[in-house]
Amino acid sequence: MSKILMKGNEAIAEAAIQAGCRYFFGYPITPQNQIPEYMSRRLPQVGGCFLQAESEVAAINMVYGAGGAGARAMTSSSSPGISLKQEGISYIAGAQVPCVIVNMMRGGPGLGSIQPSQSDYYQATRGGGHGDYRCVVLAPSTVQEAVDMMAEGFDIADQYRIPVILCGDGMLGQMMEPVEMGRYTPRKLPEKTWATTGMGSRKTPNIINSLYIDAAILEQKNAELAAIYDEISANETKWESYRMEDADYMVVAYGTTARIAKSAITKIRAEYGIKVGLLRPMTLWPFPSAAIAEAAAKVKAVLTVEMSTGQMVDDVRLAIAGSKPVEFLGRSGGMIPAPREIIDKLVEMAGGKA
Amino acid sequence: MRRIEVHIGHYGSGKTEISLNRALELAGAGEKVTLVDIDIVNPYFRSGEQTELLEGAGIEVLRPTFEGTNLDIPSLPAEIQRVFVEKDRRIVFDVGGDPAGAAVLGRYVRYFAEEPAEVYVVVNTLRPWSTSVEEICWMTGAIAERCRLPITGMIHNTNLARQSTPEQLVKGQELLEAAARQLSLPVVRTYAQASVIEKLPTAFRDRLGISLKPLSIYTRPEWLDLEADVE
Structure with a gap:
């Protein structure tokens, strides 16, 4: 193509x-409005349904219904809208309904700003809603990668019957890049025998539900979910290692920030001769803890860069368990770190010289 | 050439970069220039963000009231009316994308009725909804209907950002000229990055003559294109 x-x-x-x-079920919010706009024009062309719901709460519950009936369904929003969806996401996780949720993060808390941010890391990776559950969280850093991850995201959702969140920032949503569709090879997936599509020749009805009156049965359900989460951690953790072969310092960054970090790494190697590499989590949950720990063992110190006041840095610290110093550089509120800020911080960490 | 030039088109077609380039070209030729950013649909990569560059070149910039702030409110300053009165200035309008973005022009219809403007549709044939004669004609018609102004020409801007090639431009020119014939409109200008222009076939360059213009890129942060080099 x-x-x-x-x-x-x-x-x-x-x-x-x-x-x-x-x-597609959604409710508009900047800076992701091109998603529903595009869907409203394209879905009718392919026999699909675009529905602008009366609220984010309604939209996520429509996704719950469509996903429960076995259809590939999605919603998209930006930070405050994703907050509104949390109850529905918890229900979807509890009922084990596959779906994809896109969050093009903007500055918060509250109504915040419409500029790019990564301050929903906690929300995406720590549940967001109530109860013992996980969402798979994908973090693309280019438009092409977002395309590939979107395709794989639907497969992951179906394979494990889990909500998948594609977490970008506003910048990723607005930037324009050359892309090619259809690069991803679809997985072979089992038939959705659990979906509520009518009795057919079955003797017992399929029920999509997250209500368990008996505590012991719910505990059993929690254990089943935990086992699936372990399987996902073992199979689906992804990261990119960039110029780490000879690195003395490691930057950990994801999404747009990772691209800025790459630019800084190219410059700092040329200007100062300081050997810096990047480890970029491509899945925020499951988090590439083992890869980070292994890479950290070979460097002097680690710098985490985020568009937040420090969220993923917690997972980086947990991963390397105090074995190396972990520094943090963050911009927030919708501000974007410049390559120069990252360079200055790394030069300071290296004692001002190579 | 009319005094006021308006750039409309599909979002992402390159209106903002072309508006910046055109304003700087006119200022470079000694004209008094005002650039009017009336994009009220697009939150990022805006011409109003380039105020420092533009004012440094002596260009006046008028921007939406809450542009660049957290307020997602489509409010325009009354000051914009001034551009229809100050007849000694050249005016470049950078309008929001799609029919939705072009609708804002309707507010100024009575001023444009008194002094008709050049209204140019910018097309990148490598953008979705612009890849065939049918799509280009549909998009142009939808925008014309919403902005309530007669379109006077088309501007060609086929590109794939840093992966642009002369072949893409030549093919895009053919496609846009076919669409323009169907719409009975001229293709008034073709923009391309200098690195593409220098590799274009001589016959193509000769045919386009001065309507072929080099495009400088102002709104893309430099770190955005590193990835393209890596790939």
Whole structure:
């Protein structure tokens, strides 16, 4: 397939359609409005349904319903809207309904700003809603990667019957890059025998539910979910290692921030001769803790860069368990770190010289 | 050439970069120039963000009231009306994308009725909804209907950002000229990055003559394109 120039938001929408998603339920919010806009134009062309719900709460519950019936369904929003969806996401996780949720993060807390941010890391990776559950959290750093991850995200959701969150920041949604659709090879997936599609020849009804009156039965359910989460951790953890072969310092950053870090690494190696590499988590949950611990063993110190006041840095510290110093550089509120700020911080960490 | 030039088109077609380039070109030729950013649909990568560059070149910039702030409110300053009165200035309008972004022009219809403007549709044939004659004609028609102004020409801006090639531009020119013929409109300008222009076939360059213009990129942060090099 040939390349075209797409905004991140448009590319994510098209990738979802190409992955077989025919149901989009959402409510507008900047900076992700191109997703519902694109869906509203494209879904009718492919026999799908675009529905602008009366609220984010309604939208996520429509996803719950469509996903429960076995359809590939999604919603998208930005930070405050994702907060509103949390109850529904918890129900979806409890009922084990596959779906994909896109969060193009903007500055918070509260109504915040419409500029890019990564301050929903805790919300995405720590549950967000109530109860013992996990969502798989994918963190693309280019528009092409967002396209590929969108396709794989639907497969992961179906394979493990779990909600998958694609976590980008507003910048990724707005930036334009050449992309190619259909690079991802779909997985072979089992039939959705659990879906509520009518009795057919079955003797017992399929029920989609997250209510367990008996505590002992719910505990059993929690154990089943925990076992699935362990399996996902073992199979689906992804990261990129960039110029780590000879690195004395390691930057850990994801999404847009990782691209800025790469630019800083190229410059600092050329200007100061300081050997810096990057480890970029591509899944925020499951988090690449083992890879980070292994890489950290070979460097003098670690710098985590985020568009937040420090969230993923907690997971980095947990991963390396105090074996190396971990520094943090963050911008927040919608501000974007410049390559120069990262360079200055690394030079300071290296004692001002190579 | 009319005094006021308006750039409309599909979002992401390159209106903002072209508006910046055009304003700087006119200022470089000694004109008094005002750039009006009336994009009220796009939150990022805006011409109003380039105020320092533009004012440094002596260009006046008018921007939406809450642009660049957290307020997602489509409010325009009354000051914009001034551009229809100050007849000694050249005016470049950078309008929001799609029919939705173009609708804002309707507010100024009575001023444009008194003094008609050049209204150019910017097209990148490597963008979705712009990849065929049918799509280009549909998009142009939808925008024309919403902005309530007669379109006077088309601007060609086929590109794949840093992965742009001369072949893409030549193919895009053919496609856009076919669409323009169907719409009975001229293709008034073709923009390309200098690195693409220098590799274009001589016959193509000769045919386009001065309508072929080099495009400088102002709104893309430099770190955005590192990845393209890596790939």
